[in-house]
Amino acid sequence: MKIRKTVFYPTVIIILMFLACYMVSPQRVNEVLDAVNRFFQQGFGWFYLAVSLFLVVVSGIVLFSGFGKTRIGGEEAKPMLSTGNWFTVVLCTTIAAGLIFWGSSEPVYHLMEPPGFLGIEAGSYEASVFSMTTMFMHWTITPYAIYSVPALMFAVAVYNQKKAFSFSSCVSGVLPRADRPLSSAVIDSMCVFATVMGMIASLGQGILSIAGGLSEISGKESSRMTWVLIGVFIAIIFTISACSGVLKGIKWISNINTVFLICLMMLVFAVGPTMYIVQLAMESFGIYLDNFFTRSLMIGAGSGSDWSYFWTIATFANWMAWAPITGMFLGKVSYGHSVRKFIVINLGAGALSSGLWISIFGGTSIYQQLHGTDLHGKMALQGMESAVYGMLKALPAGRWLIPVLAVTVVLSVVTAADSTTNVLGDLCFLGDEKDRGMKIVKVIWGVLIGGMAILLICSQGVAGIKMMSVIGGLPAAALLLLSGISLLKTARQKGSLGKEGKREQQQ
Structure with a gap:
């Protein structure tokens, strides 16, 4: 087996040590995790926020620069995927189960428990607008x-600059020695660690969300045994899909899942409080844009509140934990498209789709909470995952939508985990996708990630999910900062880059 030992083994050893320690003293392990999580949040919360805003600025600069005309792979490159298939893969890879899990529960939480340091009354008009603007922010x-930033930098580095299939290629513009074997291995190892933490968190969200759906359908309370069975099932499915081939499995699942997502949005929009959804979304989006920079850096310093740490920082950390390796996958499938189109599809279309979902599902949940359906109380009794199913249940014929949503969660988790497991395999193994050793590596990751996700939700619940995000997000944030700087430097060399890509295609 051609395993990259310095990339594969460190994270595997950390996970195995964690599992061993947990079997000996679970309470002590939970205490240590809590302490590490709090240290990361309070010591580096400002860093997560600053890097996030920086990446938005970088995206805007690149979108409107002359570099936007550059074709990924050179001027003669033909797209690997059609625009339609590309969009569905991007959507289903990035949206995962997180948006479905939080799309109803988070706005209800912010509506009924807004941060005290802002002086907003729970359940008020101000709270509803704050809730929706927060969803747009997150x-x-x-x-x-x-x-988008690391994904674009990776695509240009690999396809135009002909660098190695490694995240070190994204930062070599800032760290000239990053592409050396040892440096490359260390950087890729950091990517693997961050992404595995993010995958554990997202898989945990998916397990809880599916369990909530089964609970609504069966009328029986969700249990830890249910979580274990669901976790094992999902891990098996996404591992098999990942071993089947990067595009064959993902493309097929993504197309089906996109249809489900669109149908669910259209149905809820049609039978829900349509005008309220439109009005709240428009007003909140305007306020979101007006206060974008203020909200992007809001940390609540000196307020004594943990709201920003638990919500904005933890949410951005989760995105960051996924970003290096998800970015590598998104860059991998972008061959043949222009830089500008890349940002339009990955950032523009992705954000628009996510915004539509939270406007419809979040707006409906807020409306129901304000008009007699106590989703907040349901969340307190049955967990955050119950909110979206409670919202659907309150709609006309909503019971029929619950099984559809549960299936959509399964497909979303599988698609995101599938694509990420593929890139984990690429980073940890030197060989062809069809190589038996590559498949063994993917199976190992499937088992470890599935096992950790089950363990964390059974012991820590939602808090454990957020904890993994914050821990994995810190090393990722440092790499993302470097990739953003590298992309800006690359964009300044747009003239020579475009010619170089063309010349390489002709050789």
């Missing part, structure tokens, strides 16, 4: 910029 432009 789920639209900024997170998709977090994905």
Whole structure:
């Protein structure tokens, strides 16, 4: 087996040590995790926010620069995927189960428990607008910029500059020695660690969300055994899909999942409080844009509140934890498209799709909470995952939508985990996708990630999910900052880059 030992083994050893320690003293392990998580949040919260805003600025600069005309792979490159298939793969890879999990529960939480330091009354008009603007902040432009910048830098580095399939190629413009074997291995190892933490968090969200759907359908309370069975099932499915080939499995699942997502949005929009959804979304989006920079850097310093740490920082950290390797996958499938089109699809279309989902599902949930359907109380009793199903249940014929949503969550988790597992395999193994050793590496990751996700949600619940995000997000944030600087430097060399890509294609 051609395993890159310095990339593969460090994270595997950390996970195995964690599992061993947890079996000996679970309470002590939880205490250590809590302490590490709090240290990361309070010591580096400002860094997560600053890097996030920086990546938004970089995306805007590149979009409107002359570099936007550059074709990924050179001027003669033909697209690997059609625009339609490309969009569905991007959408389903990035949206995962997180948006479905938080799309109803988070706005209800912010509506009923707004941060005290802002002086907003729970359940008020101000709270509803604050809730929706917060959703736009957490789920639209900024997170998709977090994905798009490293993805674009990776695509240009690999396809135009002919650098190695490694995240070190994204930062070599800032760190000239990054492409050396040892440096490359260290950087890729950091990517693997960050992404595995992010995958554990997202898989945990998916497990809880699916369990919530099964609970609504069966009428039986969700249990830890249910979580274990769902986790094992999902891990098996995405591992098999990942071993089947990068595009064959992902493209097929993505197309089906996109249809489900669009149908769900259209149905909820049609039978829900349509005018309220439109009005709240428009007003909130305007306020979001007006206060974008203020909200992007809001940390609540000196307020004594943990709201920003638990929500904005933890949310951005989760996106960051996924970003290096998800970015590598998004860059990998972007061959043949222009830089400008890349940003339009990955950032623009992705943020728009996410914004539509939270406007419809979040707006409906807020309306129901304000008009007699106590989703907040349901969340307190049955967990955050119950909110979206409670919202659907309150709609006309909503019971029929619950199984559809549960299936959509399964497909979303599988698509995101599938694509990420593929890139984990590429980073950890030197060989062809069809190589038996590559498949073994993917199976190992599937088992470890599935096992950790099950363990964390059974012991820590939603808090454990956010904890993994914050821990994985810190090393990722440093790499994303470097990739953003590298992209700006590359954009300044747009003239020579475009010619170089063309020349390489002709050789």
